[in-house]
Amino acid sequence: MVDQLRMFLDRVAAAVPPPDLVNEITKLAAEFNARLQSHEVAEYNQVAGQLIDLPGRAQLLTPAYTVEELDDQRAAGHVRFGRHHLGNNGAVHGGAIPLLFDDLLGRLALVGGRPKSRTAYLHIDYRSITPIDEDLQFEAWFEREEGRKRVLRGAIRHNERVCAEAHGLFVALRPGQP
Numbered sequence: 001m002v003d004q005l006r007m008f009l010d011r012v013a014a015a016v017p018p019p020d021l022v023n024e025i026t027k028l029a030a031e032f033n034a035r036l037q038s039h040e041v042a043e044y045n046q047v048a049g050q051l052i053d054l055p056g057r058a059q060l061l062t063p064a065y066t067v068e069e070l071d072d073q074r075a076a077g078h079v080r081f082g083r084h085h086l087g088n089n090g091a092v093h094g095g096a097i098p099l100l101f102d103d104l105l106g107r108l109a110l111v112g113g114r115p116k117s118r119t120a121y122l123h124i125d126y127r128s129i130t131p132i133d134e135d136l137q138f139e140a141w142f143e144r145e146e147g148r149k150r151v152l153r154g155a156i157r158h159n160e161r162v163c164a165e166a167h168g169l170f171v172a173l174r175p176g177q178p
């Protein structure tokens, strides 16, 4: 379902459909929304974003990224941004890139039984255009850990070209901290 919805968002972004089709899709979408509403659960029981083995954790907010290598210091894999994430002129929207890094670095910050943490800061360097509709490689790694502080770095590459780099601080939450 999430794969189809991601594709739907890409198609909506790319299409200029005729009015009849817009009306038809609007009705279908309203019907699906109504059907799903009756199955809403509390955040604690939500599965979207919790399905760690599915691309992008089955969370629609993030692009579909796949982790192929993971240990307690490093993660690597690939990601493909679609038309939904277009900024302009074939480049990924500048806000979608930190979204990916926040998820990736935040996920790595948890690996190895580490307690939950939250992003304190996330710095992005946009080194070159990040293209949509291309397979991109990503890497995330620990720079250092000092008490509750975890400093991580990441990079997205298109083949050998660096598109963007990230530098983030994640602070482990104290018991009871939201």
Ligand SMILES: CCCCCCCC(=O)SCCNC(=O)CCNC(=O)[C@H](O)C(C)(C)COP(=O)(O)OP(=O)(O)OC[C@H]1O[C@@H](n2cnc3c(N)ncnc32)[C@H](O)[C@@H]1OP(=O)(O)O
Binding pocket: 102, 103, 104, 106, 107, 110, 117, 118, 119, 120, 121, 147, 148, 149, 169, 171, 172, 173, 174, 177
């Ligand atoms: C699988 C799922 C992956 C998804 C990952 C997604 C992660 C997220 O996006 S989380 C959402 C975005 N982030 C937030 O909402 C966080 C909001 N901020 C907060 O909750 C708090 O400010 C928080 C938890 C980051 C830090 O607060 P607190 O726990 O009180 O830490 P505090 O005691 O002040 O600081 C701890 C240390 O971190 C340092 N620190 C805290 N914030 C910063 C900062 N912005 N810059 C530099 N240093 C900082 C402090 O200086 C201190 O250092 P030291 O121990 O050397 O004195």
